[in-house]
């Protein structure tokens with residue numbers, strides 16, 4: 574029995590079950606931490622859009638949410654089963670009352686880290702979904718500006734859609750470093766990534782105000798065409814490949830006859846192969862058909878160049894990648 578890309582029970586699903594995480598998303602935060610050392614020196618954190626709670630579990634374990642002076646505040650629209658050492662608030666992060674309740678916990682003693690894995694209910698209309706996601710991120714950012722200490726860190730799910738540049742530029746107003754990261758446990762098929770914003774450093778004279786939306790650029794459909802300082806291009810990083818929980822990539826599959834088969838997914842091809850690298854990948858079976866030296870160097874295996882428009886041109890195909 575093969576494994577289809579629709580099968581949600583991938584290696585991270587199984588590992589999450591084995592390790593007692595409430596959701597496979599736990600690995601996204603763990604892999605982001607591995608790359609960016611998010612938890613270093615952190616004792617006070619906010620987990621926005623936290624249900625069912627795997628990120629809160631990670632925070633509680635990694636930063637000792639139960640220790641003296643250590644605080645983890647988790648917020649979601651939905652109720653969550655309790656987690657030791659985690660204060661829970663049930664509410665909508667876009668609502669003033671919820672934001673105020675969160676802020677109360679950090680008055681006089683700000684947070685080191687704010688994370689937000691929030692996702693609105695997807696409508697299937699991409700523009701609407703991206704807009705809703707952006708609004709959630711901005712609500713989270715607004716709360717972060719009230720609770721974060723200078724130098725603090727903000728990590729939020731972001732949809733890499735058409736107007737993502739607008740969000741990056743807004744985040745750069747408040748943070749010295751903004752990167753876009755895609756943990757390996759985030760499905761390849763998903764548009765999601767995570768904005769990792771480090772060194773909170775609001776503009777001089779900035780006063781946080783919950784009643785004002787933070788996005789003060791006018792909504793210009795040509796925003797992505799902007800030049801100069803208005804156009805922010807943030808580095809894109811993948812993470813999680815070297816993690817120990819990642820190294821044994823095999824997992825059991827149930828066969829129709831009731832027996833079990835240990836399946837090891839093929840490793841992903843490296844990024845940025847040149848023509849020679851493409852030849853090597855071809856030998857390994859990663860490229861399905863012939864390759865041609867006249868092709869431009871390949872920048873990413875999953876965004877291969879178009880074939881040449883000549884009769885002898887060859888098509889480069891990436892094999893179906895593992896959806897994990």
Ligand SMILES: C[S@@+](CC[C@H](N)C(=O)[O-])C[C@H]1O[C@@H](n2cnc3c(N)ncnc32)[C@H](O)[C@@H]1O
Nearest residue numbers: 598622624625626627628650665666690691692
């Ligand atoms: C992908 S889940 C988060 C998973 C979580 N990080 C974990 O590891 O268990 C997204 C969550 O966002 C929450 N959410 C969406 N919009 C929200 C809002 N406006 N306020 C609070 N939570 C929201 C949903 O209720 C949902 O539980």
